[in-house]
Amino acid sequence: MSFSFPVEAGAVLMFARALGDLDPRWYDEASTAAQVHGGVLAPPTFVASAAHFDPDWPYRPHPGVPWHGSGRGPGFPPPASGSGTSLHAEQHYEYHRPIRPGDVLTVDREPGKRWEKQSARAGTLRFEEEITRFTNQRGELVLTAIRVRVVTERPVEG
């Protein structure tokens, strides 16, 4: 699948704030910190926020669709994961070119490898790899992301 992901200065600033990272490299074009890098850059994990622009992202409420979080009641398990939990096991980024506010990235996602493992704590673990490529408005590949997700049979504490 493919979608467009505009890199907006305000979104970059809010992302940096959510990390408690007030390095001016992420928001102040005039700062020495930004100039050393040829201008303002997006923080290393900013591409996580492409989720906002993913039309099929499951972890965002959609109008008219029941949301599995609490309201009047406690909510319900998301349909995909049964009684267990979908957890993020690994995340890898390869940086090919800088990402800066004003860029418009095209995001292409494809499934990677899949495998299963048995765990005494959590039952059967299903691992799934997802490969995401980010290409900028000049057609340059800027970043490759590999996400490994694991769906557990039972909840896993600590």
Added chain:
Amino acid sequence: MRLEELTEGDSHSQVVVHDLTRTQLVMYAGASGDFNPLHTDEVYATQVAGYDKIIAHGQLTMGLTAKVVTGWVDEADLSAFGVRFKNQVWPGDTLTVSATVTSVTKGPHGPEAELALSTTNQDGVEVVSGYARLREAWTAEGR
């Protein structure tokens, strides 16, 4: 610090979050777009998902881990960064990241360094292990 100033074995450690708040998890949910209620909705997390509390986004811990690299070697840029999520991070946790230089080499575009990363909580339990590869800072690229 510049890449040229790094030597194999150099290390640096820093507290990246002290007493992680539920508010910070809400901030991260809003900024990242990951509104999975497991991370912000304690009613859901305890009564439906079966956890003791809400759990932090793995990507938040990864982002916090990156701060040590970008803050320490501030005149370089990342060419690769990866983590394995080893244990849950909870509200109230204090996380410390330690970064150790495992190699410094000469690449096609100048010096490159590999760092091993480990993020631990207040009980010394590793929550994230990872690596970062650094290259010379971007200059006018991407303008």
